[in-house]
Amino acid sequence: QSALTQPASVSGSPGQSITISCTGTSSDVGNYKFVSWYQQHPGNAPKLMIYDVSDRPSGVSNRFSGSKSGNTASLTISGLQAEDEADYYCSSYTSISTWVFGGGTKVTVL
């Protein structure tokens, strides 16, 4: 299984909105509502930010939102804050009952 494709880096100024894309295939992202997103600060374990494409776990800011169109899922961070600077990973269930992650996107707050 191949890793999902994410941009290596995305940046934005405080208060702006940014969107991170996650492109897979019809065997994963395109065929299931099982896409999730994770935030990882240096030295820490990943934290679940979005599950089932667009749902937020309790306690996650509503500035984080998810969506999907075809084989591409997206994570949008609105009202960008300094604390949002981190690595972000997408993940999808696959047709062979496994999970695959994206390569990760480094978000920089300018």
Next chain:
Amino acid sequence: QVQLQESGPGLVKPSQTLSLTCTVSGGSIYSATYYWSWIRQPAGKGLEWIGRFHTSGTTNYNPSLKSRVTISVDTSKNQFSLNLSSVTAADTAVYYCARRDGYKDGFDIWGQGTMVTVSS
């Protein structure tokens, strides 16, 4: 509050078997709702899903690791384990155990991770 904690050797010699344990506290590993996974991350790189276990007996593994991986559970100790055989330097990584909710697709609880180095 469910917590996960990885444990095991931090150094493994090439060609040997890497063995790690994840201890689940604050909840039962035997809940039918949850799936238990191992995920790894080489330094400076992305996440790689290794495999998962469900107490129904179902296991699934990453095809690229399948021939070398076994995930098992010890319900009496509320633990699950990872065995990765014939390791090489490419297996050097931080290894995480994580829980997935069967009704919400996402790894919602993670251990802190344990660094494993493969070196002679």
